[in-house]
Every structure is written in C-alpha cells, then in structure tokens.
Amino acid sequence: MNDPMPPGTGRCPVAHGEGVTRLYGPDAATDPQRIYARLREEHGSVAPVLLEGDVPAWLVLGYRENRRVLDNPLQFSRDSRIWRDFLDGHVDTASPLMQMVGWRPDCVSQDGEPHRRLRGAVTDNLYAVAGRGIRRHATHHAARLVDAFAGTGRADLVTDFADYLPMLVLTRVFGLAEGEGRSLAESANLVLKGGADALEHNDRIMAILGELTARKRKEPGTDFTTGLIEHPAGLDDDEIVNHLRLVLITGSTMTSNLLARSLQMVLTDPAWLTGLVSGQVNLSAVVEEVMWNTPPLAVLPGRFATADQELGGCPVKEGDLLVLGLAAGNHDPEVRPDDDVSVQGNQSHLAFSAGPHECPAQNLGQAIIETAVDVLLHRLPGLRLAVPPEELSSTASTWESRLDSLPVEFTP
Secondary structure (H helix, E strand, O other), X not given: OOOXXXXXXXXXXXXXXOOOEEOOOHHHHHXXXXXXXXXXXXXXXXXXXXXXXXXXXXXXXXXHHHHHHHHOOOOEEOOHHHOHHHHOOOOOOOOOOHHHHOOOOOHHHOOHHHHHHHHHHHHHXXXXXXXXXXXXXXXXXXXXXXXXXXXXXXXXXXXXXXXXHXXXXXXXXXXXXXXXXXXXXXXXXXXXXXXXXXXXXXXXXXXXXXXXXXXXXXXXOOOHHHHHHHOOOOOOHHHHHHHHHHHHHHHHHHHHHHHHHHHHHHHHOHHHHHHHHHOOOOHHHHHHXXXXXXXXXOEEEEEEEOOOEEEOOEEEOOOOEEEEEXXXXXXXXXXXXXXXXXXXXXXXXXXXXXXXXXXXXXXXXXXXXXXXXXXXXXXXXXXXXXXXXXXXXXXXXXXXXXXXXXXXEOOO
C-alpha cells in the first residue's frame, strides 16, 4: 500500500486506508449499485476504493466526471506504465488485476499515434468481418444451440445460450476451430472475473491465439486474424496476438452479458415482448434501455493521471489509478434524476465508453444480439419466464454484474 495521500478537499478522505470500500469480495458481488449509491452519498462524484489485492484507486461515479476522464487522454492516460503503485512495486506482475489494467502492446493500452495506428487495424478488420455474413454465422450457431433444448420445453437462456453464442461466432470469425468456443468462453469469463484463476486462463487464451497466428501466417484465409496479419499498419506477432485477445475477451463477455440482460428485459416486461413479436418495437430500443440501466461493463479499467489535478473535488495525484464507473455514471441523478423514465432514443449512455477509446465493435455485438433474439422468438413458440421476475439473481465482480440464470418455458 502507498503512504497516506495528502489531505484532500471536498468530501474526499485523507487516505486510501482503513475503512475504504472494497470493490471486490462478498459485499460487492451481491449489490454493487447499493455500494455506488453509498459512495456517491459519502464522497460525491469521485470516491476512493480498493481493488483486488487492496490496491488503491479512484472510482469515478459522476457522468460528467466520467466524460472528462474518457475524453481527455492527455490528462488521464490509458498507459499503465505511469501507474505509481506498479512502479513503486506495490502491485505484482502476477496480480489478477494486471489482466485488466496492465500494459499490453494493444490499442487499448496506448494513446496518440500508436493508438491510432493499432486501432485502425482493428476497426478496418471489424468492418470487413461485419460485411462477411456475421448475421449468417450468428444464425447458424444460435440455431444449433436452440436445437439442443428445443424439444424439451424448458431452458436456461443464460447457461444454455447467451454464455456461449458470442464466443462461438467469434471463433468462426477468427478462424479458430468451432470446438474451441465453449472452453474459450469459460476462460474469458474467468479472466474478467479476476481471482486466482485469471492468470492461468489468460495464459491459455494467449497460447491458443499464438498458435492461431502462426498457422494463419502459413495458411491465410478471409478471417479476422489474417486481416490483422496483412494490414498495412504492419503489426508484429505480439501486437496481433494481443489484439486477438482484446477482441475475443471483450467481444464475447460484453456481448453475452448484454444479450442476457436484453432477454431478461424482454421476458420480464410483457409490453417489450409483445412489441417485438408484433413488430411495433425494434430490438435496438431494448438494447438501448439495457445500456443505460445495466451496462455490460459496470466499471471500466483504467486511466492514470498524468499530473496532479482535481477531479470532482478530489486531489488526484500523478500516477494515480482511476476506474470508470459506467453503471454509476449512467444513473447519476444530476443527469438522470428519475431512473423510471424511459431513455428511448437517447444514445448518450456510457456503456460503450467514450472518447478515443470508445468500443469499436458495437455493430458486431448488436448484430449478434439481434440475430439471437430473432432466432429464439421464431424457434420457441410461447416463450415465457419460468420463475417470478423477482427470483432472478445476479453476481458481480469488480468490473461487471452478470445474470446468473434465465429459466424459460415454451411449447416444445
């Protein structure tokens, strides 16, 4: 742990020390929204927290403060090589936290021209992939997953469907063997969850992607991996593997989470389901509502202060780590005083981040989700929730809150 910080201003405490809220552990896993609300009440728009391993950070809770950090990489860099706690030896390279905030040779870890060069390679190939029948791949794999339970009249749309569909599509897009999809989905979820197994599962993913890159150099195809290899930006193998990791983990886990939440919303509100079936409601409206209320990434890692400055009345010091409360920012009462009012048509949520590092794979995820819901509604007549809505539960990690299950019934 660092020495106590100098006295702050406003409602910020004088130190990251005893009594500072942990964003991990049993309390954080059950009701993160309650924690965000309490921190906002105690500290305002920026609050001190402890991440896994009791690593100190600032959690940005305010919508405007989140936008300031996300839109200003010169003040708040994504490059963790300036992270003071790491430079001072207070965070070990083997810490599970490093899987989320540690520096890698990818576009997420860099700013300026290096970021533009690498992001260009990723976005160019994501656009190319989206134009090569992504909905066809999603339809194929969604139908195969439904085939496994369509005759039973019951299913869990989280563990039987949403948890695996996005990764199955991505394995096809990457040029991986279809059989890798399920185990890769489980490994990706465990990397995001953190804990003792995160490093092992990250190493497993990196080994598979390293073998894929070597194979595609010898046997190029029309896949995302070959596109990165052949891109004019001239990525080396390290950069290629790390960008494959980035898209694989974030693309699969975020899309599966968003798909599950969208299905939850449709099945717990008869008006949404009726509107979708009748064609009066577009699924994009459902997804937009979910983006505001339960974004797939609740807390975004991380930004690092490039100089001493004030944020939300708190004395942020050079090298401090900040994590962005996307879910908290979306519910900031200063910009959204009434959570019960529909946000339909308002796309200014934080769910895709913002600024230079805004998520480039939004259209890819949207295509998978729209296709998945369409397949379910056509294949499963009489689809309905099998338990009362209040019985549905979620489990959170530092970074996300995932629906545990979504039991449904339908006509076999």
